[in-house]
Amino acid sequence: MKKITYKSSGVDIGSANIFKSKLKSLVRSSFRQEVLANLGGFGSFFKIDKTKYKNPVLVSSSDGVGTKLKIAQLLNKHDTVGIDAVAMNVNDILCTGAQSLFCLDYIAFTKAKESVLMEVVRGINLGCREAGCSLIGGETAQMPGMYQDGEYDIAGFCVGIVEQDKIINGSKIKPGDLAIGIASSGLHSNGYSLVRKVLSLGEQKRMGAELIIPTQIYVKPILELLAQHGQVVHGISHITGGAFYDKISRILPRDIDVEIDKDSWIVPEIFRLIQYKGKVDDQEMYHTLNMGIGLVLMVQKSRAAAVLEKLSALKLKAWIIGQALKGTKKVKLV
Numbered sequence: 001m002k003k004i005t006y007k008s009s010g011v012d013i014g015s016a017n018i019f020k021s022k023l024k025s026l027v028r029s030s031f032r033q034e035v036l037a038n039l040g041g042f043g044s045f046f047k048i049d050k051t052k053y054k055n056p057v058l059v060s061s062s063d064g065v066g067t068k069l070k071i072a073q074l075l076n077k078h079d080t081v082g083i084d085a086v087a088m089n090v091n092d093i094l095c096t097g098a099q100s101l102f103c104l105d106y107i108a109f110t111k112a113k114e115s116v117l118m119e120v121v122r123g124i125n126l127g128c129r130e131a132g133c134s135l136i137g138g139e140t141a142q143m144p145g146m147y148q149d150g151e152y153d154i155a156g157f158c159v160g161i162v163e164q165d166k167i168i169n170g171s172k173i174k175p176g177d178l179a180i181g182i183a184s185s186g187l188h189s190n191g192y193s194l195v196r197k198v199l200s201l202g203e204q205k206r207m208g209a210e211l212i213i214p215t216q217i218y219v220k221p222i223l224e225l226l227a228q229h230g231q232v233v234h235g236i237s238h239i240t241g242g243a244f245y246d247k248i249s250r251i252l253p254r255d256i257d258v259e260i261d262k263d264s265w266i267v268p269e270i271f272r273l274i275q276y277k278g279k280v281d282d283q284e285m286y287h288t289l290n291m292g293i294g295l296v297l298m299v300q301k302s303r304a305a306a307v308l309e310k311l312s313a314l315k316l317k318a319w320i321i322g323q324a325l326k327g328t329k330k331v332k333l334v
Contacts (some may be wrong), residue, residue, distance in 0.1 A: 001300065019114055020140065023121055027135045030128040034101070035136055038307025042046055044137035045221060046102050048161065055164040059098040061296025063088040063240075069193040071211050073151060074204055078116050080214040081154065082123025083130070084189040087215035088240065089158035090131040091295070094219050095236040095251070097226055098160035100131050105138035107146040107151035110145060120154060123214075129221040133158065168226075170235035170251030170298070178304045179248075179258055179322035180305040181265055182311065184294030186213035190241040191289040198278035210270055216294050221314035229307050235298035239290040246287070248296055248331045258298070264321040269294045298324060299305055 007014075020062045036045035048056060072081045082105075090100040105124050107117060117140070128135045147153070186193065195211070196204065204211060226233060235251040248258050264283070271291050274280065285291060299307050304320060311318040 002076060011142045015114070016091050016142060019117065022118065026118075026121065027125050030125050030133070030135045032101070032132075032134045033048050035134050044102070044104070046134070046136060046159075053161065053163055056161050057098075059093050059162060060158065061089040061092040061160075062155065062157045063092065064153065067196060068187075068189050068212075069151075069153065070196060071192065071204060072314060074201065075208040075212060077208070078119040079123050082120045082125070082152040083127040083214035083217070084162040085124055085154050085156040086127025086130050086131060086158070087217045088189050089156045090127075090133065090160070090219050091215070091218060091238045092240075093158055093160035093170065094222055095238050096160075096162055097166050097230065097233075097236070098162035099223055100133040100158050100160040100219060102134045102136045103128050103156055103158040104136065106141070106155045106157070107138070107152060108141040108143055108146065108154075110143060110147040111149040112152050113150075114152075117152070120152070124154075124156070124296065127214075127217060130217045133135055133160075139238070166226075166230060168230075168233060168236055171253060172234040173251070173253055173256050173298045173324050174234070174312055175256065175324055175326050176301050177298045177324040178301050178320050179260060179324070180304065180307060180311070181293040181319050181321035182218065182295040182297070183216075183265075183317035184239070184290045184292055185216040186210060186268070186270065188215040188240065188290055188294060190243070194278070194280070194288050195274055198280070207270070218316075219252055219294050221311075221316055222295070224314060225307065225310050228310060229299075229303060232300040232303040232307065233297055234300065237296040237298075237316045239293050239296060243288055243290060244286045244293075244296075244333060245331050249329055251298070252324075252329045252331075254329050255326060257325045257330045257332060258322055259325055259332045259334060260322035262286070265292060265319045293321065296321070
């Protein structure tokens, strides 16, 4: 009887170690000065600079890319989904007013080319650099039988920091506040199960360049905005799964509604095409996809014009898309 080894069972530790050694020099480019150790230990170290904060609060997030990975695999293009894995987390953390400090990644597969995995990690590292945070560790899990050969899954885990008295949690939202919508870079990373149901494989390939556009990372410009106008930004919502209905209502006080005017911005054509081809009704679209709005700020009405001016200076397209009203924590689209 042939002797069984871990390698013959489908897990090649030697190759994994070689791959990990190649990652060290790559991810070092994202290291902030607070990172104390290289990759490869049992834990990653990040020292908080106590001189910058009086009462720091840590904020954490964990999220993945979803079935957008199917588009990446269909196109054999793997250098952008890592950006998505970072963006989904750092944008969520940003909604509290926090700066992301560091991220870790999780990549799982049964059998995948090293070159593909390296492209994924390059994207993750690039996303961290765009967000001003460090990729300080992660896990590469080879799991025989869990995935088809060539398929993989990725997830990100991020930690940020914010002064306690500068936390943004929606509690200050009041009637009359205006909703400012900031343009998305496309579909971002939610709703792809619907997209893939509506579009044929041929259509997905033809429209692949647009479907694979990575999620916009809003961290640096929005933190700059908050440094100047933080007191008048009462809430921030990242429009991902659940879209307008779920993500905006999440930050509302119990006695506040938000009314969104669907005609206040131009919805990109890709969303209209998906809606037309799938015969999807408006409520389903605005409950599933971002419809061209990646982030919503709830802003004091008297300062909304100044916030819009600053966003324009930061090269972010933005529109007043709604307002806060007395209500029961609901979002209405009109």
